[in-house]
Amino acid sequence: MAWLVVRLAISVSLLYAASAVFEDQVGKFDWRQQFIGKVRFALFDTHSQASKKLLVATDKNVFASLNSRTGDLFWRHVDKTGPEGHIDALLMYGQDAVVVVGNGRLLRSWETTVGGLKWETVLDTGSFQAAALVGVQDLVKYVAVLKKSAISLHDLSSGSQIWGENLPDSDSVQYQTIYSGENGLVFVLGIVPNSHIVIVEYKIEDGEIMNKKSVEAAWMSSLESSCAVVSSGILLCVDQITQSLYTLPLQSAEQTEMRQIHLQMLDLEVASGFRPVLTSTQPNPAQPPLSEFFLQLSPDHHILLQFKDGLIALLRDFSPSYLAAFATSGERTVAAVMSPKNDTACSINLFSADTGRKHLDTTIIYHMDPNGGKPNRLYVHAFLKKDDSVGYRVMVQTEDLTLTFLQQPGRVVWMREEALADVVTMEMVDLPFTGTQAELEGEFGKKAAIQDGLLPMVLKRLSSQFILLQAWLAHLWKLFYDARKPRSSVKHEVTIDILSRDEFNLQKMMLMVTASGKLFGIDSKSGTILWKQYLENIQPNSVFKLIVQRTTAHFPHPPQCTLLIKNKDTGLGSLYVFNPIFGKKSQISVPTLPRPVLQTLLLPVIDQDYAKVLLLIDDQYKVTAFPSTKNVLQQLQDTASSIFFYLVDSSQGKLSGFRLRKDLSTELIWEVVIPTEVQKIVAVKGKRANEHVHSQGRVMGDRSVLYKYLNPNLLAVITESTDTHQERSFVGIFLIDGVTGRIVHEAVQRKARGPVHFVHSENWVVYVYWNSKFRRNEFSVLELFEGAELYNSTVFSSLDRPHAPQVLQQSYIFPAPINTLEATLTEKGITSRHLLVGLPSGNILSLPKMFLDPRRPELVSEQSREENLIPYAPEMPIREEWFINYNQTVSRVRGIYTAPSGLESTCLVVAYGLDIYQTRVFPSKQFDVLKDDYDYILISSVLFGLFFATMISKRLAEVKLLNRAWR
């Protein structure tokens, strides 16, 4: 018995420790996926045949090395967001990769095997134009960087500048490209639009200008898009107006005019309105480019041409063809061309670059995703096979940012969904019941009980019990069957069909909306993408709002989600209705929204099909209901007088409240103006609709109750001062009742500035700001209480609350910067709350709300000890055990989503940013299920031990009694 007592004592003592991860829980219920973003540059390491490296630089300012066999990351470097971390160019030579960052501000060289920096140099200011590797006598030694008005040459091994020169007449000439051939010269090409081209020759050794000439080209407006250098220093340009190609040897002194070659002579024609594109290839920077090049004449027409002895010869015409790319392995250069095969597939073929002849048996079939976008980039990795023929693999990037790596004859080696690097919003939806579960549920339906008598109900009960037994036996058999197979061969494939709700509702469907307009349905347990849907024609500046209108609880009605897509500039929006489990677009007719949408409102009112009603308010304050059946309109008329909504106009600093009228028009009932000259509204947040508060008050040390002010209509409005001087800047917070417009509380934090992150929940608001005086982040918590008595304990009404709430506030120093803030959420709200803090280091801190309690006393008293209040300390602790994602850091965490599970102790957490991390947290430990480390062996051995001990002692006692009787 003693050890049970001991164990109980231990577990009680542990209750006070905050939730943390145990080492054996790693990967048990959490997963992370790492992303890189939209690929801008991709280079295969062709240095050695066995190399698996694929270097990529993306629009998310990420430079990474991928394993080209698996698609996993070898390493990844995440730079600053915005233009200062923007990767302008990626060049590779040998083991080193040279990257130009931040509009030509920094030049970095990376050691690609380790993933460490070799050197970094700061370049002079000036907008970046081009960069090129420069070789001298078959050896690449330098890198040249062309800026708007200067050129500099850097040593590849140390990064030191060899020379830097200002460009002549840089205010009138736009220098755009750079070229270096084999002969110790660097050519800088500039243009005066619609006038002439300027060619400047620099000597590699000391940057001396060897020659400078200008060539008439009145038709040309830009060098970059229409020109390329082919063969040994021949500038080749294309013009769609005159339908001709122009050539010019860069080096020759005598030729001062571009030679015109009409495309008609080659029987070619540029499609009207299309800007032709020239693509050449320079396999080795120390040698001149090849004389073959691609000319794209229309979106689906490429031709391979060859420049020879001043003439252009047609090698092969690819029509139709979507994409074409060169690749080199060793001495051999090939061209891969993607052409349509049928509606759903494309075929990629390999051609030798010098002849245009097709390589046999090199077709790769690329199947296009019917729910995806069109392919738009093709990267080819060519390699020499053992028999000296050229083999290849391709990476295809599509419009919806899917990277697919294929090998012959069309096997998908790996696939990455890079759209997930930019998740905008997400929701979690319960999974549906399986057929058997649904049938069992149906047994308790109202209709069934009335229709059937007693006996059929008993029979039904028995039959459903039998079905359960059958299912269980099948499950056991499967377990047994799987256990016999070696572990590696057991595939845990997750498909939509086998997914069903688990007994604690821990597994859910994650709906993710990405900035590129691609929707994903992801299994929260494994992270498998179950469905994806690319919405075409999404403007890049759209904002999204995802609304769950009908959950899975209303069988047989399918669940229903609505996505509001709104153009940020015009405010015009459209609705996309879909089934969140299968990702299928719903057939329901959607209202057209001719006017900009200002606000949406999901009402608790449901229509006859159990879908919640969504109200959309346009800029004329007219309301559109969706769904808008007669039933709904009738209900809306009945409840119109109690439907209120608010609008925020941050440009005018105006918050206004409206009430719905019976005819679906609105009336203004309140307005709060926050003068924009002094401060601007940064954010407005209400409370989450699915939040439950379990206890109405707090029991104090003297056994009295302090009731919480639980106003469901309360809005927290954060403002920042327009004056950014550190002495005068401030952050303001207003708590406004959304129905009456009454300002419940306002607070100002002086000498503070944003970015402000805040959480509004229950009866508290927690916000973080930057204290510009002391240069630190500070947390501030506001808690609202009604006092010792509740005014109206049955129902809360904003219109009838005569007493203002008591407001308590306390602030703390937080010793780290913050990216995002969110609070945990559980089913019934019994579990204590934690704050989840996303840090720039990628860790997610689970901070007990207990530490953010404005009633923390400065001096400990008997009563405060009774209440379990922690004494006030100015600095908030950060413990490493509180990092819920241990070493699985989430880069650039932008949002944290929390959802309750079926277990009261458990909250599901998804952190998204560049990466996605999913886990479960137990803020008050797992009090409602047996813990992971529950010692079954100990308990059963104790039980058996006791049993045998009693058996033995019984026998002994019998013997003893017998002996005594004989005495």
Added chain:
Amino acid sequence: MQQMNRLLDIYVALQALFALSWCFSDAEPGPVAGSQSNGDRFKIEGRAIVPGVKTQDWISTARILVEGEEYVGFLKTDGSFAVNDVPSGSYVVEIVSPSFRFDPVRVDITSKGKMRARLVNYIKTSEVIRQPYPLQIRSSGPHMYFMKRETWGWTDFLMNPMVMMMVLPLLIIVLLPKVVNTNDPEMRKEMEQSMNMLNPNPELPDVSEFMTKLFSKGSSKSSGGNKGSRSVAPKRR
């Protein structure tokens, strides 16, 4: 809030006491237009050391963050680093690595480009405890992300005071009769007397006997009916 204010007052007073020569300009550490000349931008240099670990094993996952993600730097293959393009101001420089822990350092840069490093103290923000510059940041070991599971071992169990309290009387009960000769009738009488003294209430049931009775009844089902009444008031022989 009041507490906060009071604390702030204390810090202001402390600042006055320290009377530091605060020669650092209060440049806004916000983003400055890129058109500025190189003279106003400085470089924070240093080296990160993880004792006993090769640099190539950890540098690819580490980054240098200056004031959150305001400025970002990367580690060179030898463990040194430089964060370029930082205007004058005061910054917290931190090396973040998912595997190793580094303490942050505050770096102050004057408008002339003079650098100094000091310990980060968020409470007494103006206190200066100098650190070497260029920075030498030594890792204080791997991160301790995980809680220790309470393990169950025999030693823990045996050394527990409760168990000790149970084991010692047991030993006495078992060993004492062996030591003392119980066959001697005088001795026996004496012991019985002392036992009666110890146990003043003869009505109280003997635990061992009660247990045997209970279990013997549990196994034989015939006497299950009067089990309840007997166990409520068991008699002593």
